[in-house]
Amino acid sequence: MKVYKTNELRNIVLIGGAKTGKTTLSESILFECGVINRRGSIEDKNTVSDYREIELERQNSVSSTVLYAEHKGHKINIIDAPGFDDFIGEVVAGLHVADTAFMVINGQNGVEVGTEINWRQTKAIHAPVVFLVNHLEHEKSSFEESLRQLKTQFGASVTPFQYPVNEGHSFNAIIDVLQQKMFKYPATGGKAEVLDIPADQKDKAEEMLNSLIETAAENDEALMESFFENGTLTPEELAKGLKLGIMNRGMFPVLCIAAKPNYGVDALLDFIVSYIPAPNEMPGRNTKEGKALNFNPADPASALIFKTSVEEHLGEISFFKVFSGEITEAMDMVNGVNSSKERISQMFAVAGKKREKLEKVVAGDIAAAIKLKNVRTNHTLNSPKTSGDVIEPIEFPAPKITMAIKAKNTSDDEKLGAALTELQKVDPTITVEYSKELKQIIMRGQGELHLNIAKWHLENIEKIQIEYYAPKIPYRETITKPAKAMYRHKKQSGGSGQFGEVHMLIQPWSEGMANQTEFPIRGTETYDLSWGGKLVFNNCIVGGSIDARFMPAILKGIMEKIEEGPLTGSYARDIVVNIYDGKMHPVDSNELAFKLAGRNAFKEAFKNAGPKILEPIYDVEVMVPGDRMGDIMTDLQGRRAIIMGMDSEGNYQIVKAKVPLAEMNRYSTALSSLTSGSGTYSLKFAEYSMVPGDVQTALLKAYEEQEKEEE
Structure with missing residues (x-):
């Protein structure tokens, strides 16, 4: 070519x-x-x-x-x-x-x-x-x-x-x-x-042409002046006006x-x-640093990888558009995202399975490369002169559906992990992560059909039988009032034993709260928990009842229990812990004893501090035709939604609501059914909020039954 x-x-x-x-x-x-x-x-x-x-x-x-x-x-x-x-x-x-x-x-x-x-x-x-x-x-x-x-x-x-x-x-x-x-x-x-x-179409066609000429003139002042002077536009002027109108969305x-x-x-x-318009007639694209790339072939080369696919016999193919400069065969380039060096060994113009070899690709052109080592969609390839440039990435839509996934045969677990990694390379709108909190592999996509196609790929191409199931909800646990507890860990089994006694007061944490004044505070440590919220750890020991060297062990025991909340095993948050008394033994006290004493004292205090379960609340926007509003509102209210407002866009109505994540499972399927496929929605995490009493009772009961089954 x-x-x-x-x-x-x-x-x-x-x-x-x-x-x-x-x-x-x-x-x-x-x-x-x-x-x-x-x-x-x-x-x-x-x-x-x-x-x-x-x-x-x-x-x-x-x-x-x-x-x-x-x-x-x-x-x-x-x-x-x-x-x-x-x-x-x-x-x-x-x-x-x-x-x-x-x-x-x-x-x-x-x-x-x-x-x-x-x-x-x-x-x-x-x-x-x-x-x-x-x-x-x-x-x-x-x-x-x-x-x-x-x-x-x-x-x-x-x-x-x-x-x-x-x-x-x-x-x-x-x-x-x-x-x-x-x-x-x-x-x-x-x-x-x-x-x-x-002849019977002549008047209609001429009338439409006159309208086109007038519309074209409106896209440029010089053309408008020419139109007023001459009553029409030359073919060259008309072409210019039409192209400008198309480029500026002034004409469709x-x-x-x-x-x-x-x-x-x-x-x-x-x-x-x-x-x-040709590429150089359109606005260029900026790098993250604000540098403009305007399709100038004389500039250093920069290209954006916009698509990745895997083809039989060829392997991974990277599709790219050149935003500046020229790329030639055997050219050495640098990945602006991860600094890896890449050699462009082969380039093709592609039409499905048909490929025509290219020796050079200029600014504005689209081509495909194979055998790149460390390149993914949204990566930038640069000439060594501009190796650090990163073109503004494509913003892909946020996921709309979340499912847990597992291999039907546990022997395929490792193979599944590798296959899911490759799947994300090909489709950036699929995200996969292992949730340590939920102990599940979580897969997110754009809809049920999207995930079903991924399932087909895993089962038919990768030969891994998988199943989807509802993901657990990442609940949080907290407390609503102060409570005290003590725990003595004592164990004797010949020789030295284990002894540690911890007295603590726990209370709810809130932004700007005054610390408790019942006990003097000798030291405070505040932790921003990775799952949200805070833990404040106060050392209130006076008189040496617990040696300072055992405080980290007590804190470690508390942290272990916070990561496995006493109510449902969910993470706990927003708690102040005050260690105000305890006892040691000159021989039998050690770090393990105080870790266990701290863990169990926290567990007892938590249960007496008005414990509550928090659930994730999401901001949901649903866009539907106006005639489907009633059905959508009824459905959302049945999902414990709080309607925050409504807006409109063209013939569509937008419902804004706060909805518990627990009520959004398979919502994309329900919405499609209610609107015959014409509704769309987006969701974004908003906050954690206390669950209603009846929901908390049901969650506690379910957790108790689960623990019995696991015993």
Whole structure:
């Protein structure tokens, strides 16, 4: 492949809901550009994009696919993103490296849930958007209704650049408003016959063109002046105005296609080359230190790894976009995140399984490298001159579902750990950690489907049988009133024995509280507990009843019990411990004796200090269509939610609430059921709060039964 200059590159991402035809469109683009010589289909399981085993089985995309095409002296990098919200991380990564998003609309259904979800992602990063109304060959398709919905949902800046002449089963022609021509397609699809616009469409097409010219002029002052002076714009001025409008989200073009019969794809490719901005026409990207990378080939090289995949026979593949400079084969680079040295041994332009070797990749281009040693998604590769630069990373969405995971066969535990580590490399929206507190492996993802696909991978590719189950809730324990206790540890078994006696007063800790005044305080140690809250340890011993050298042992015993709370085994927090008296033995006292005495005295005092269980409370935002609000509110109240407020965004309502984590298990599934898939939500830890009395009683009972079973 020739080396394309930055201004000859176009980077696009195909987004939209499931079943809108993105993969079929990709297939037609590759066919039109000669990358493949035969178009595959989803039904025949032979498309370039959906080549992974799980995609062939499900007949839909679960991962984005990086593709390329060459058209009229330009290279078009294409990212075909999945349509289901569970794989939104693939969309987010694609949007961060593409320069324009092409939102594919099913002309039979108009604006769908996936359309709205993806739109919010484009809006968050101010990405240009072009709408492609697809499936116009179907009887139930309606371009006008789709256009109406797009304008209603996304505003007056939604602007048709084309419209179909005879959509439905007889669809084979498109009016191109810019060129004032009709494209008529043969039954086999492909290249259109370019004709004059029929007389009955002429007035409509001219009116739309005048509107386009006026809209284009509004994007630049000089163009506006030219428009007022001449009443129109030259073709060059029009192209400039349209490109500016697209770049600045002042205009969202609407084009017509029928991807399956291959109608409109040739015109789409021409549109991409003519009106979609090149990388160096778009804003650059900053490093964490604020240094701007503006796609200048003369600058030192910097590239962002935006996707990692593992392919049979090749191993790990790292997909990257060059934000400055040029990368050549056999070039030595430095990972800005971990300082590891990497040699770019081989680079490819990739179209699914098809790979074309590259000797050089310039600023703005997208390519893939193999055999990198210590590179992950969101890492930056730099030339040695700028080895410490780190490009601002992609912000992936926070997890929405949490499950505990374990291997069905304990002999697979080590293998499972390694497989989960590799899984996180490929999919950054999956997080896995071992919780020492819960004694579980915790796995988080974007939804139940997301985790089910991960399960399929572990069982079918890694050959590890696993099971998901509800994770334990990380409760906390605390006290509500002061209490005293003493404990004497005494053990004699021949020779020297063990003796230690500890008297303590414990009380609740709160910010700004006055320390107890019942006993003189000789020394205070305050500990910020790693799981939240504090422990204040006061030495109130007078007269030497306990030697100072035994105080660390007492503290150690208390810490052990705090890590295994007396009520449910959960971490305890926010407690002041005052050691005010005790006894020693000149021979039998030792650190172990006082550790055990301190541990048991704390346990007794805790039970008499009005112990309470705290539960994690999360801030939850639920976005749903207005007509589903009643169902959502009822469901949230059934989950012990406290409604904090409501807001609106377009046709959607946003409910803000505080909800106990214990009530959010499988909420993504419930929300999808209540809203027919149109609802989304986010959650973020807010605070710990005391559980209601009936909940605490149930938790204590469950813990007692669990302990009996383990005895």
